[in-house]
Amino acid sequence: MTTAVKRSGQSDVGSLANLMAVAIRGLHRRLCIGEDTPTPLSLEKGDWSGAQASFLRPKIFNPTSAAPCQNICFDSICKPFPSTSAFHHNHHSLNFMSGLMLADSMGRDPAAEMPHFWVPETIFAGMLFKRGDGYFLSLGRTPAILNALQLKELPWAFTGPLPAEEKDETRIPANEVIADDVLSANESSPALTLDIGRHLVCKLLVKADEVRFYDYTIHVSDQIMAEKTGSCLVLRRGTKSFSLMPFLVEKGFILKLTVANLMDFFASCGIRMPKNTTKAARIRRLLQMDCITQECSPDKIRAILEVLDKQEEKRRKKGEKPNEPSDEALNRENRGFLTCLLFPNA
Structure with a gap:
């Protein structure tokens, strides 16, 4: 196996795309074990001779050697991989495979979850949403799996709009943003804070129709309240959901x-x-x-x-703007003209 991995980097033998296809095929065979699925390769002690495994073809990492499976479409797995760069492999491919493994560990059908892997890529950092009975705060856009902070409701609630802000001429904001208040005079919502603990950061498989998003404001509590809640950050969410x-x-x-x-x-x-x-x-x-x-x-x-x-x-x-010569081209022409004047025989 070690020799086969080394050969995959040689010319006309293998590539990163082939190696990635083998990883996907291995995961695919583990998740979709059907009647037509070939038996996975299992090596025993007697199969090894020296540092190389016997009876393994050098082109084992060729994606064309993958046997077709009726339980899941192999092309639908490979098509979301438009690049084989290291950044794309770490940012997209590994998350995509992690989403398949997470769906299998949760008892869900990986083939049914794949069409919803685009949803986490559209949820920006800092977006507050509700999923089921829990509230979460997104940590950023990632493929397949959404990383979010888990929130909890406090026994206290915010009621009405914020009080009028006092103007302080010694501290004027550089970019003052005027936004509508998330709560009106007759509205109230429970305060939210971070659910500090082992499960603060969650990995979620989300669908577009099972999440609702809210607007919110962030407030900092005093030390006494922070000791009770475990965090000094308090979120004041609106009542309107999107x-x-x-x-x-x-x-x-x-x-x-x-x-x-x-x-x-x-x-x-x-x-x-x-x-x-x-x-x-x-x-x-x-x-x-x-x-x-x-x-x-x-x-x-x-x-x-x-x-x-x-x-x-x-x-x-x-x-519509005409193409004008750049400064670099003009400087190049000027240098050539001066060279001809100073060194005519050059």
């Missing part, structure tokens, strides 16, 4: 999504668009959906459309 895409539109995060994220969302909704459709056209189509117009305010939708118009106008002006 689904995934309407919340991204409401906060403007929809502009930060990639084309692949939008394609996965449209595929989950049964909407097909040409592959060469631009990102702006996909966002415009998304803003016309009923789930967006029902949950988002018209002002937020209008603001997103204005940003798209400005981007397209800027791109159009950049394309």
